[in-house]
Amino acid sequence: MTLTSFDATEPESGTKPRVAVLFGGRSSEHSVSCVTAAGVLAAIDKDKYDVVPVGIARNGQWVLVNADPQEWTLTAGQLPEVPDSAEQVMLAARDSAAELLMRTGPESTRSMGRIDVVLPLLHGPFGEDGTLQGMLEMADVRYVGAGVLASAVGMDKHFMKLAFAAAGLEVGPYEVITDRQWQRDPEAALQRAAALGFPVFVKPARAGSSMGITRVTEAAQLRSAVEIARGHDPKVVVEAGIPGREIEVAVLQGRGIEDPRTSLPGEIAVQPGEHAFYDFEAKYVDGAAAALSCPAELPDDATARVRELAARAFDAVGAEGLSRADFFYTPDGGLVINEINTMPGFTPISMYPQMWAKSGLPYTELIDELIHLALSRPTGLR
Structure with missing residues (x-):
């Protein structure tokens, strides 16, 4: 896939956009978020962006953290963790951007400079569910990914299914x-x-x-x-349980008023053995537990249909930026939607970036596209 340049809101003339890569968080997916951040910190184009890594400890404190991706990788089965640190930071609203402040005392702070866009790589509650997005909206700062409502609906499997059914998508019992x-x-x-x-x-x-x-x-x-x-x-x-194959499609927001873009569909096959389904261990710990096939072996009409349904699911929850839509392809050729993930796993070996890479959009360019999409959209209601 070839991407041409387009105009985005530049932070200041002649300066690089300053990107806060935000990860960790209070949810049980804290370590998964750290692993996602390791991939992004290693791949983001530092010639284009001034990158500021900010971790959220499990107690909710925001801290400046090491930018070295190796600090946040999954090594020898050890899960990474954002430490509670004295270098606590916060975002404060500023005219056309936001300002990063470091706490220097009980009632004193010093400026760490502007932040033009936040790349929130958090998974689960208190990060992916609209709570963080609401805070960023209040701070009037641009951010990558879905807004408040789409994040909340995409996090709650109950209301997600209601939205899908209302949009005419088939949902399982x-x-x-x-x-x-x-x-x-x-x-x-x-x-x-x-x-x-x-x-x-x-x-x-x-x-x-x-x-x-x-x-x-x-x-x-x-x-x-x-x-x-x-x-x-x-x-x-x-x-x-729905009999059938698990098919996934990566969705990327269109530019301007264009429709959402979809990747070639992928399929995860869990290898026979210890994993009855694609569980946490199979996703993140046991590298031999599953294999990705992309494009998935489907009839041409099923491929076209699942991509169209993935775009419809993206619109059904009002998503922005990125999402991954997961389906069951049943033996009779039906497609039943399972869920949408508004902040899918984003390591270089995760399904979402892998499907885009197979569709012609490499990892670093995908990160670049997501940041530009965030910079090009206004804050507030839209």
């Missing part, structure tokens, strides 16, 4: 178990879940990276699976 329902009458909730048939997948409603997900094959396993999911989120979604 599911049940929602709220915290109140579980505390009031867990047996009734378990009966509703069991009525879907087996296998089912029990998931936290607002988590990603396969955190807290259990594949359940009999009723006796349901209660434990719900409790595991509730360890991540008091709201749980139980999905009926």
